[in-house]
C-alpha cells in the first residue's frame with residue numbers, strides 16, 4: 001500500500017493544519033476530516049474523491065447500496081486498508097490535526113485512537129476477560145493487575161455486558177450469544193480508550209433485541225466517543241445517528257443532518273434510495 | 280476366467296443401466312415429472328439388480344471353489360493321499376491341478392493323473408453351475424427390476440442405499456485389515472512373551488538378541504531372557520526423535536508463519552511447493568546424506584573441540600531426520616494457521632496490534648491444536664523412520680543420552696532381527712513382533728493424545 005500525495009494536496013494540507021481544532025460552520029468540532037479521498041483496489045477505483053467530515057461526539061452513519069464504498073471509506077479512517085495488499089489510498093484523512101496517512105504516523109497508535117467493531121462478532125478464542133484485556137495489554141495501558149481488572153470491568157460496564165458476564169469472566173468469549181459477542185467486541189474496542197469508534201454493520205448478524213441493545217449503547221457511548229457506523233437499515237440510521245452520509249457508486253452524494261437526509265434530501269438518488277427505489 | 284465373467288457383468292451393468300432409463304421414460308409416458316426419481320436412477324436400479332448379485336456370487340465362488348475342490352478331491356482319492364505330509368499333499372494337489380487345468384507340472388504319476396481326472400470333472404461341473412447361476416441371477420434381476428420399474432417407485436432411495444452399503448463395505452475392509460494386522464502382532468508377541476517375560480522385555484536394559492542362545496540355558500535351546508531388554512532401543516529412539524523435533528519444530532513452525540502471514544503471494548506460490556519437495560526425497564537419500572556428509576562433519580567438528588565422537592552418531596541421524604520432517608510440520612502448520620479466520624486477524628489489527636503481536640497472541644493460540652497435531656504426526660513419522668538411523672546412527676544398542684555416541688532404534692532392530700534366514704518361532708524372530716507391538720502402542724498413544732488435544736481446543740473459533 002502506498003500513499004501518493006500530489007503537490008497541491010500537500011499544500012492544501014499545510015493550510016489546513018493548524019493548532020486549533022477544526023470546526024464546522026455551526027461551530028461543532030470536527031473530529032475527522034476526509035479530503036478528496038480516492039481508493040483503488042488494483043486498477044479498480046472504489047472511491048472517487050470523497051470529502052466527508054466526522055463531528056465530535058456525534059454518531060455519523062454511512063448508508064448506500066451494496067458495493068458503493070462505505071466499508072472502504074470506513075476502513076480508511078484507521079488504515080485497516082493497509083492489510084489489503086492491492087489497496088492504494090490517495091487524498092488526506094485527518095484525525096484532529098494529524099494526517100492519518102502520514103508515513104511517520106504510527107499505525108499502532110492510530111488504531112488505539114480510532115477503534116473498530118466489525119460486521120461479524122469476532123471475539124478471540126480466549127476468555128471474556130482476556131478478550132477485553134487484549135488491547136490494554138498490547139498498549140501497556142494498565143499499571144498492574146488491579147488496574148487491568150478495573151479497565152476490563154469498566155469497559156464491560158460501558159458496553160452494557162458486565163451484569164451478564166461478571167460471574168464467568170474466565171469462560172471463552174466465543175461461548176457467548178451473538179449479541180453478547182458483539183457487545184464484547186465493543187467492550188474490547190472501548191478498553192483502549194479510543195477517541196473514535198468505527199462500526200461496520202455492527203448489527204447485521206444480530207436479532208432485533210440484541211440490535212436494540214447495541215443501538216442504545218451507541219447513544220450512551222456518544223457522550224465520550226465519536227462514532228461512525230455503516231448500516232443497511234434506514235431505520236437504524238434514523239434512530240441512532242445525528243448525521244448521515246449517502247454514498248453511491250464510490251461517490252459521496254450528500255451528507256447532512258439525519259433528519260434532513262431522510263425527510264428532505266437534496267439529491268434525487270438519495271431520495272430514490274431511502275424510499276427503496278434501488279439498492 | 281474370472282475377468283471374462285467380470286467384463287461380461289460390466290457389460291450387463293451398462294446395458295441394464297441404459298435400458299432402465301429407457302424403460303422408466305416408457306412407463307412414465309415420456310413425462311419426466313411423472314417419475315419419482317430422475318431416469319438415471321431407474322437405470323442404476325436395474326443395473327444394480329441385474330449385475331450386483333451375480334457379481335457377488337462370482338467373487339464368492341472364486342474364493343470358495345478351490346478349497347471346496349481340494350476337499351472333494353482329497354475325500355475322493357483318500358487312498359492315494361493317505362500318508363502324505365502337509366507339504367507333500369500341497370505339492371500333490373498343485374500338480375494334479377496343473378495336469379487338469381493346464382500349467383507347469385513338476386512331475387506326474389498315476390495317483391496325480393487320477394486326482395487330475397477328478398479335478399477336471401469337478402471343475403466342469405463347477406463351471407457349469409457357476410455359469411447357470413450367474414445367468415439365472417442376471418435374468419432374474421432383469422426380470423424383477425423391469426417389472427418393478429414404475430413412476431412411483433423410489434429408485435433414488437434404492438441407489439443411494441446401495442451406494443452407502445458399498446461405501447460401508449470398503450471402509451470395513453480397511454478397518455478389518457487394520458484389526459487383522461494388530462491381532463497378528465498381538466498374537467505373535469504373545470508367543471514371544473511366553474518365552475521371555477514381559478517385564479524382562481519392557482524394563483530390561485540389555486539388548487543383544489544375536490547372542491540369544493548363548494549363556495545360561497543355551498544347552499536346552501532355551502533363550503536367555505536377559506538379553507531382550509527394550510529400554511536401550513526406546514532410549515535411542517527417543518533421543519533421535521527428540522533431536523529431530525528440536526530441529527523440525529522451530530524451523531517448520533517459523534517457516535509456516537512466514538509463509539502464511541508474511542510471504543507475498545508469488546513467494547508463497549514458489550516456497551511452499553519447494554518445501555514440500557523435501558518430503559518427496561526418498562529416505563535412503565537422506566540416509567546416505569546423513570552417513571556420508573553430516574556424520575563425518577559432526578565428527579570432525581567434535582574432534583576439533585576435543586570431544587570424542589563416534590563415526591555414527593545419534594546427532595547426525597537426528598539432525599537429518601529433523602530436516603526430513605520439516606515439511607510435515609511446516610505444511611500442516613501452514614494449513615492450520617491459514618485456517619484461522621481473517622476476522623480474528625482484523626480484530627487484533629483493529630485494536631492496534633502489530634503483525635507479530637497478532638500472530639503471537641491470537642493466531643498461534645487459535646491454531647495451537649492443529650500445530651500440536653502436526654508436531655505429533657511429525658513425531659510419529661520420526662519414530663517410525665528406519666533408513667536414516669540404519670545408515671547414520673548405527674546398530675549398537677548403547678544405552679546413552681549422549682548424542683555424540685552411536686545408538687539404535689526400535690525400527691532398526693526390527694530390520695536386523697528379520698534380515699537373513701530365520702526360524703519362524705525362535706525368540707529372536709518373535710522379538711521383532713514384540714518390538715512392532717511396542718512401536719504401535721507408542722504411536723497409538725501419541726495419536727490418541729493428539730486427538731484429545733485437538734478436541735479440547737477445537738471450536739474455539741468459528
Ligand SMILES: Nc1ncnc2c1ncn2[C@@H]1O[C@H](COP(=O)(O)OP(=O)(O)OP(=O)(O)O)[C@@H](O)[C@H]1O
Pocket residue numbers: 041046064065066067068069070071072073084
Ligand atoms: N479487498 C478488496 N479487493 C478488491 N476489491 C474490493 C475489495 N474490497 C472492496 N472492493 C471493491 O470496492 C468496492 C466498494 O466495496 P465496499 O466493501 O467498500 O462496499 P460497501 O459499500 O461496504 O458494500 P456492502 O454494503 O455490501 O458492505 C466494491 O466494488 C468492491 O468490489
Ligand SMILES: [Mg+2]
Pocket residue numbers: 070071072200230
Ligand atoms: Mg461493507
